[in-house]
Amino acid sequence: xxxxxxxxxxxxxxxxxxxxxxxxxxxxxxxxxxxxxxxxxxxxxxxxxxxxxxxxxxxxxxxxxxxxxxxxxxxxxxxxxxxxxxxxxxxxxxxxxxxxxxxxxxxxxxxxxxxxxxxxxxxxxxxxxxxxxxxxxxxxxxxxxxxxxxxxxxxxxxxxxxxxxxxxxxxxxxxxxxxxxxxxxxxxxxxxxxxxxxxxxxxxxxxxxxxxxxxxxx
Amino acid sequence: xxxxxxxxxxxxxxxxxxxxxxxxxxxxxxxxxxxxxxxxxxxxxxxxxxxxxxxxxxxxxxxxxxxxxxxxxxxxxxxxxxxxxxxxxxxxxxxxxxxxxxxxxxxxxxxxxxxxxxxxxxxxxxxxxxxxxxxxxxxxxxxxxxxxxxxxxxxxxxxxxxxxxxxxxxxxxxxxxxxxxxxxxxxxxxxxxxxxxxxxxxxxxxxxxxxxxxxxxxxxxxxxxxxxxxxxxxxxxxxxxxxxxxxxxxxxxxxxxxxxxxxxxxxxxxxxxxxxxxxxxxxxxxxxxxxxxxxxxxxxxxxxxxxxxxxxxxxxxxxxxxxxxxxxxxxxxxxxxxxxxxxxxxxxxxxxxxxxxxxxxxxxxxxxxxxxxxxxxxxxxxxxxxxxxxxxxxxxxxxxxxxxxxxxxxxxxxxxxxxxxxxxxxxxxxxxxxxxxxxxxxxxxxxxxxxxxxxxxxxxxxxxxxxxxxxxxxx
Numbered sequence: 001x002x003x004x005x006x007x008x009x010x011x012x013x014x015x016x017x018x019x020x021x022x023x024x025x026x027x028x029x030x031x032x033x034x035x036x037x038x039x040x041x042x043x044x045x046x047x048x049x050x051x052x053x054x055x056x057x058x059x060x061x062x063x064x065x066x067x068x069x070x071x072x073x074x075x076x077x078x079x080x081x082x083x084x085x086x087x088x089x090x091x092x093x094x095x096x097x098x099x100x101x102x103x104x105x106x107x108x109x110x111x112x113x114x115x116x117x118x119x120x121x122x123x124x125x126x127x128x129x130x131x132x133x134x135x136x137x138x139x140x141x142x143x144x145x146x147x148x149x150x151x152x153x154x155x156x157x158x159x160x161x162x163x164x165x166x167x168x169x170x171x172x173x174x175x176x177x178x179x180x181x182x183x184x185x186x187x188x189x190x191x192x193x194x195x196x197x198x199x200x201x202x203x204x205x206x207x208x209x210x211x212x213x214x215x216x217x218x
Numbered sequence: 219x220x221x222x223x224x225x226x227x228x229x230x231x232x233x234x235x236x237x238x239x240x241x242x243x244x245x246x247x248x249x250x251x252x253x254x255x256x257x258x259x260x261x262x263x264x265x266x267x268x269x270x271x272x273x274x275x276x277x278x279x280x281x282x283x284x285x286x287x288x289x290x291x292x293x294x295x296x297x298x299x300x301x302x303x304x305x306x307x308x309x310x311x312x313x314x315x316x317x318x319x320x321x322x323x324x325x326x327x328x329x330x331x332x333x334x335x336x337x338x339x340x341x342x343x344x345x346x347x348x349x350x351x352x353x354x355x356x357x358x359x360x361x362x363x364x365x366x367x368x369x370x371x372x373x374x375x376x377x378x379x380x381x382x383x384x385x386x387x388x389x390x391x392x393x394x395x396x397x398x399x400x401x402x403x404x405x406x407x408x409x410x411x412x413x414x415x416x417x418x419x420x421x422x423x424x425x426x427x428x429x430x431x432x433x434x435x436x437x438x439x440x441x442x443x444x445x446x447x448x449x450x451x452x453x454x455x456x457x458x459x460x461x462x463x464x465x466x467x468x469x470x471x472x473x474x475x476x477x478x479x480x481x482x483x484x485x486x487x488x489x490x491x492x493x494x495x496x497x498x499x500x501x502x503x504x505x506x507x508x509x510x511x512x513x514x515x516x517x518x519x520x521x522x523x524x525x526x527x528x529x530x531x532x533x534x535x536x537x538x539x540x541x542x543x544x545x546x547x548x549x550x551x552x553x554x555x556x557x558x559x560x561x562x563x564x565x566x567x568x569x570x571x572x573x574x575x576x577x578x579x580x581x582x583x584x585x586x587x588x589x590x591x592x593x594x595x596x597x598x599x600x601x602x603x604x605x606x607x608x609x610x611x612x613x614x615x616x617x618x619x620x621x622x623x624x625x626x627x628x629x630x631x632x633x634x635x636x637x638x639x640x641x642x643x644x645x646x647x648x649x650x651x652x653x654x655x656x657x658x659x660x661x662x663x664x665x666x667x668x669x670x671x672x673x674x675x676x677x678x679x680x681x682x683x684x685x686x687x688x689x690x691x692x693x
Contacts, residue, residue, distance in 0.1 A: 004426060004438045013442070036381040161383030 037157035045153035046116040049102045058147035058183075065139055065181040076128040080115055083107040118154050119143065125163075125216045135207055136174035140183045141166065147183045163216070167209035171198035174207065243529040245338055246681045250524055255677055259417075259670050260424055262520060267667065270519070275663050281656025288650030289364055297367040299646045305632040306641035311365040313621040314651050316476055317504070318358035319399065320497075320617060322406070323469055324505025325351025329409055330465035333458075339533050341676040342525045346516070347509050348410040349669075353661040354508070355403045357654040362395075391478035398475040402468050409461045411440075416454065417670040419444035473501040480624065487567035487628035490555065496548035500617060503541035503587070506534055507613030514607045516666065525672060528601060535594040535606060538613065542591025545620075549588065567628055575640055576627045583623050586616020 033039055057063050066072060068081040083106035090100055106113045119142070121127040133139075139146065144155030156162055166173050172194065179185045187194035201207070210216065246255070292299050302309045325347035332340040363372050375396045377386050386393045419441035425434035444450055477497035480488035510531075517526045556568040571580050590612040593599045600606060626641050643651075665671070678684055 004422070004431070004435055005443070010443065032379075038381070157381070159381040159383075161381050164383040 037159035037162070041154050041159075042157055043153055044118060045151050046118065048116055048151070049114050051099055051151075053150050054146050054152060055148055055150045072129055073133050074130055076130055078129040083113055118152055119158070121158070125160075126218045127216070133180055134177065135205055136177055136180060136201055137166075137170075138173070138175055138180045138183065138185070141173050145183055164211065167211055167215075170207050170209050171195055171202050174198050174201045174205075176201070243527070244682055245341070245527065245529070246677065247524040247527050249682055251683055252678045252681070255525070255681070256420060256674050258522075258525070259672050259674050260421060262666065262671065263421060263668060264424065264428075271663060271667060275660065278656045278659035278663055282653055282660050283656070284649040285360065285653025285657055288646050288653060289360070291646055292364055292650070293369055297365065299644060300365075301642055301644040301647055303639075305637050305639050306626055306629045308625055308629060309641050310622075310643050310647045310651055311361045312479075313618065313625055314654065315358050315361040316497075316621045316625075317618045318354045318361075318654065319402075319476060320473060320501035320504045320621075321508045321614075322351035322354040322358070322402070322505060323473060323498070323501035324509050325349070325354075326402075326406060326409075326465050326469045327502055327505065328509070329413070330462045331469055333462040334466060337533075338680045339530050341680050342522075342672050343509065343513060343530060343534075344676075345410075345413065345669075345673050346512065346666075346671050347505075348406065348413070349662065349665045349671075350505075350508060350512060351406050352403070352410060353658050353665075355399065355406065356661065357658050359399065359403070360650075360654060360657075362399075391475065391482045394475045395479055398472045402472045405461065405465055405468055409458075409465055412454070412457055412461060413673055413676075414669065415441055415444050416446065416675045417673060419446065420674060421670065469502075470498055473497045476501075480628075485628050486561070486563040487571065487624065490552065492548055492551055492555070496545065496552075499541045499544035499548065500587075500620060503538060503545055503591070504613065504617035506538045506541065507610045507617065510534055510538070510606060510610035511614060512662065514603055514610070516671065518603070520671075522672075525677065531603070531606060532597075532600050535600045538610075539591045539594040542587060542594075542613070546588035546591075549584065563633065567631065570631050571623060571627045574627065574631065576623060576630070579619050579623050580627070583616055583619040586612045587620060590616065 057068075058065060068085055069078055070081070070085075071077075071079045083103045086100075086103045087107050090097075090103065094100065102113055105111075132142075142156055142158070146152060146155075149155075175185065175187070175194075175198070187197065189196075250258075300309070300311065302311075325344075328340050328347045329344045329351075332344075363369060366372055366375075374380075375386070375393070418437050422434050422437040422441050425431075425437060474494040474497065477493035481490060481493035483489060513526060513534075514531075517523060553568050553572075556564045559565075571577075590609050593605075593609055599609075630639055630641055632638060
């Protein structure tokens with residue numbers, strides 16, 4: 001009767017363990033990197049019907065965010081401007097630009113410009129835009145340096161962790177209301193100053209960001 | 219002879235007292251030798267597949283398909299296909315979970331606690347009882363996993379870092395349950411497998427000797443190079459002892475934690491301190507009931523009367539009697555405390571159990587769990603194998619009803635009469651539950667066909683032939 005197993009089979013358990021360990025480790029790394037919103041959502045920059053540049057309008061020209069997104073302080077839903085808002089200026093400036101054809105068409109027909117939505121909160125998560133803006137959470141906290149973006153892209157992960165990090169430590173983000181749309185602003189005294197003044201604002205405004213499930217999943 | 223001298227020098231008082239002769243019952247009848255034991259157990263695997271096995275297997279597969287169908291429908295539709303709704307939000311799912319997980323406890327008790335207590339009669343039943351444990355845990359696991367509804371999120375039960383930045387609620391007994399049951403499953407499988415290794419090697423060698431290389435190779439793979447050397451045995455015994463030590467607290471802890479699912483809540487009828495010992499006793503009771511249900515047919519079909527002797531049946535019956543009586547005591551004590559505690563809600567919960575809408579279930583439970591085991595006081599009953607088997611079925615039924623009574627009656631009568639309700643299972647639930655008996659049977663049939671149902675090496679150690687003093691007559 002020949003042997004059932006070659007001598008090398010003695011090493012088999014260790015080899016299997018190593019293989020499974022390496023494979024499991026790689027799988028864990030892969031899932032962590034490729035299957036979380038840091039990868040799946042960050043960088044989303046769809047082609048828009050109008051090549052609108054925030055870098056030009058909000059950055060170079062210094063238009064306030066609220067000139068176009070006029071309801072962000074009043075409404076739970078942050079509005080995208082109508083083409084009438086665009087035409088306030090563009091009936092004077094570059095009125096015949098071919099890039100603005102879609103805007104002019106919308107202005108004449110009354111049909112909205114078919115912008116592609118980028119920053120989206122799932123239906124099962126309640127999010128009130130005004131509640132954040134009026135309590136000193138800057139645009140930059142969620143939308144990053146949108147005033148430097150030629151094409152708007154999803155810059156933050158918008159994962160539940162992303163929301164909760166701020167809800168658990170709001171003093172790291174809140175700033176005086178008049179500085180909310182000043183995207184480049186940072187506390188002059190650095191992180192320690194932000195924590196000190198942020199905490200003061202949290203106390204004064206009685207900011208109590210919900211951390212229970214039903215705070216957002218109503 | 220040495221013991222003759224010993225008798226002569228015994229204190230004179232013994233002549234007057236005349237101590238009763240207490241012979242130890244033999245564990246293997248008819249003075250069977252080692253070769254017979256090996257041949258007997260291996261023949262079940264080596265022989266042709268019997269016709270009854272195929273019939274049972276096909277039927278079991280058919281019944282198991284009920285569970286598969288029920289779960290498929292549940293996953294594709296949602297948990298609404300089960301009959302739960304306010305106020306009874308836990309029903310057959312948790313009843314079935316506790317029922318199956320309880321059954322497993324006999325296997326662990328036999329393999330671990332009886333091992334540490336050196337109860338030699340465990341040897342011929344421990345392998346099959348451990349298999350029963352593992353298969354029961356498989357059936358139990360189906361229910362909590364699928365009752366979460368969106369089963370693809372079941373991994374949320376485990377503390378895995380995630381992009382939600384949330385963690386499990388470690389103050390919840392439901393989370394403790396996840397760890398209790400998964401630890402229990404892991405340790406039980408390890409214990410079972412370690413015990414199997416020497417026997418798998420025996421099978422490997424026997425198949426190799428008859429030239430069946432494929433089967434020799436498969437058994438050899440799992441025997442992990444066992445040669446039966448002294449060093450192997452020494453390491454094996456130590457590993458087995460350590461695993462027995464680890465498993466022993468699990469016998470008590472798993473069902474204690476299962477009982478916490480209820481006891482830690484504030485619902486009348488659940489919120490009682492008696493629950494942990496009461497649940498553990500009930501689990502062992504139900505487990506031994508299932509051991510009898512499985513072993514007696516096996517013993518008859520495979521003609522194993524020499525290995526599973528009347529003494530074994532007596533021992534199992536007596537443990538069933540003891541734990542069943544404990545369970546009966548717990549039922550009485552619950553009522554006593556409900557009265558003595560003078561809490562009107564608690565009092566109502568128990569009166570409602572016995573005389574409310576679910577009284578029918580309560581009295582089935584009392585009949586099966588309190589009255590049935592009392593028959594085991596009688597030697598005549600214990601010696602009537604068919605009757606013991608029928609009584610064991612009553613134990614199984616009764617313990618299922620115990621969980622049903624505890625869970626459903628307490629929930630159906632909420633604090634506010636306006637939210638009272640009456641729960642009935644949906645057809646999907648019924649099929650899913652009965653299908654688990656098929657799942658269990660499929661696994662158990664595969665086990666008895668392909669693995670040695672008794673630990674050959676251990677049985678040999680408790681035969682008369684292994685005992686150098688077997689012929690001595692100690693008076």
